[in-house]
Amino acid sequence: MKLKQLVMKRYATKEFDGKVIPQDKVNELFELIRMAPTSFNIQPWKVKVVTDKMTKEKLFPVSWNQKQITTCSHLLVFCADNDILGLVDKLEKEMIAAGASPESIKGYVQMMRDFAKGLTPDQALVWAQKQVYIALENAMLGATALGFDSCPMEGFNSAEYHKILKLPKNLVASVLCPIGYAADKPLPKLRFKKEDLFF
Amino acid sequence: MKLKQLVMKRYATKEFDGKVIPQDKVNELFELIRMAPTSFNIQPWKVKVVTDKMTKEKLFPVSWNQKQITTCSHLLVFCADNDILGLVDKLEKEMIAAGASPESIKGYVQMMRDFAKGLTPDQALVWAQKQVYIALENAMLGATALGFDSCPMEGFNSAEYHKILKLPKNLVASVLCPIGYAADKPLPKLRFKKEDLFF
Numbered sequence: 467m468k469l470k471q472l473v474m475k476r477y478a479t480k481e482f483d484g485k486v487i488p489q490d491k492v493n494e495l496f497e498l499i500r501m502a503p504t505s506f507n508i509q510p511w512k513v514k515v516v517t518d519k520m521t522k523e524k525l526f527p528v529s530w531n532q533k534q535i536t537t538c539s540h541l542l543v544f545c546a547d548n549d550i551l552g553l554v555d556k557l558e559k560e561m562i563a564a565g566a567s568p569e570s571i572k573g574y575v576q577m578m579r580d581f582a583k584g585l586t587p588d589q590a591l592v593w594a595q596k597q598v599y600i601a602l603e604n605a606m607l608g609a610t611a612l613g614f615d616s617c618p619m620e621g622f623n624s625a626e627y628h629k630i631l632k633l634p635k636n637l638v639a640s641v642l643c644p645i646g647y648a649a650d651k652p653l654p655k656l657r658f659k660k661e662d663l664f665f
Numbered sequence: 666m667k668l669k670q671l672v673m674k675r676y677a678t679k680e681f682d683g684k685v686i687p688q689d690k691v692n693e694l695f696e697l698i699r700m701a702p703t704s705f706n707i708q709p710w711k712v713k714v715v716t717d718k719m720t721k722e723k724l725f726p727v728s729w730n731q732k733q734i735t736t737c738s739h740l741l742v743f744c745a746d747n748d749i750l751g752l753v754d755k756l757e758k759e760m761i762a763a764g765a766s767p768e769s770i771k772g773y774v775q776m777m778r779d780f781a782k783g784l785t786p787d788q789a790l791v792w793a794q795k796q797v798y799i800a801l802e803n804a805m806l807g808a809t810a811l812g813f814d815s816c817p818m819e820g821f822n823s824a825e826y827h828k829i830l831k832l833p834k835n836l837v838a839s840v841l842c843p844i845g846y847a848a849d850k851p852l853p854k855l856r857f858k859k860e861d862l863f864f
Contacts (some may be wrong), residue, residue: 469671469810470693473700473803494669496863500856501672503805505819509856513863556857564855592791596840600817604672606702607806611668618799634764641795656763657699657708658755660838664695664712 472610474655479615482537482646486517491612492540498608502601506578510594510600514631514639516541521630529642530627534617538644541647543627545603546594549636550582562573595640605643615648669767673752673854678814681845685716690811693738694844697807701800705777706804707752709793710800713830713838715740720829727825728841733816737843743801745793748835749781794839804842816849 467476496513504510505557520588522536529535533611547553558575585593602618609616627639657663666673695712703709706707715721721735728734757774761767784792801817808815818841826838856862 469806473697497857500674500859500862503817515863596795596798599795600802603799605804607668658694660699663699664714
């Protein structure tokens with residue numbers, strides 16, 4: 467499908483039919499998400515993948531009882547990783563492992579470190595969360611491209627997710643994207659006029 | 666092109682060749698951006714489109730002298746719109762104009778108003794900015810789909826952009842996406858391993 471068709475076909479699915487997406491399709495989706503761009507290529511995000519019924523049921527009440535949580539195939543919990551300096555170290559190592567000479571990337575790595583050091587913890591989190599939303603769009607478009615459905619969701623208690631999923635300290639559950647096969651129908655798309663958005 | 670190919674082909678162009686993108690292609694891109702999803706469908710963003718040389722040259726020094734600013738065809742300045750309550754009013758009117766009965770959307774509109782009222786000005790801005798990053802990904806993938814190039818850019822002085830572009834009070838320049846035809850070549854994509862990102 468062309469991008470235009472994907473963009474038009476995608477919609478926020480309110481209920482899934484419970485059918486499980488084959489693992490090879492899920493892996494294809496993960497690859498589309500993994501390749502999303504991030505600022506400096508720091509990739510300050512991770513995705514906790516929830517498939518078991520019991521965990522979904524625990525998450526349901528801290529997600530405003532929204533049915534997508536319990537009816538989806540896979541619940542993707544997009545987490546911002548606020549350990550930016552740790553990620554810069556990791557990226558530096560991987561750039562060198564991929565063939566870059568330490569000398570040639572020194573300036574770039576220093577720029578990233580200075581950037582990371584200049585952020586307050588709150589700013590680091592917000593910055594990481596913005597990058598998450600780019601990857602989220604790949605998840606949504608990717609689901610449509612691969613023949614299933616998705617729903618972006620901000621309505622959940624991030625602190626409760628942290629506890630239930632036993633997330634490490636550096637991760638903050640930031641936005642959800644349950645995926646599965648829709649059990650509902652899309653409404654017509656309503657958007658503000660072009661003249662109201664572009665000027 | 667398939668989504669996978671778009672995702673793999675897109676890269677952050679460091680320099681454009683100055684050629685102007687035909688207006689019909691630009692309009693197609695705007696449509697892809699316009700259709701991006703946002704939380705509650707509130708669409709808290711606007712894009713200032715800069716094409717004239719003189720404005721680009723004014724923006725160049727407040728964009729860390731990055732060549733994309735002066736060599737691109739169109740500079741898309743993605744702005745977060747922090748007047749969330751105003752947008753909810755607008756959306757309510759448009760939903761009714763599109764055929765919804767005021768009664769049927771009353772609960773939904775109230776939920777949006779309560780959400781908006783619960784945000785501090787800082788929280789409203791951050792929330793709007795996150796939505797902007799979803800639209801930004803449509804811009805990047807859309808550019809590749811339509812045969813040109815793009816570069817997401819956070820390195821600029823938002824307050825100076827506000828002055829130079831005479832932006833209204835409710836808009837905050839949040840991320841840039843210059844578009845045009847690349848005068849450079851992509852480097853190989855480097856990403857963290859799947860096991861490091863999905864767990």
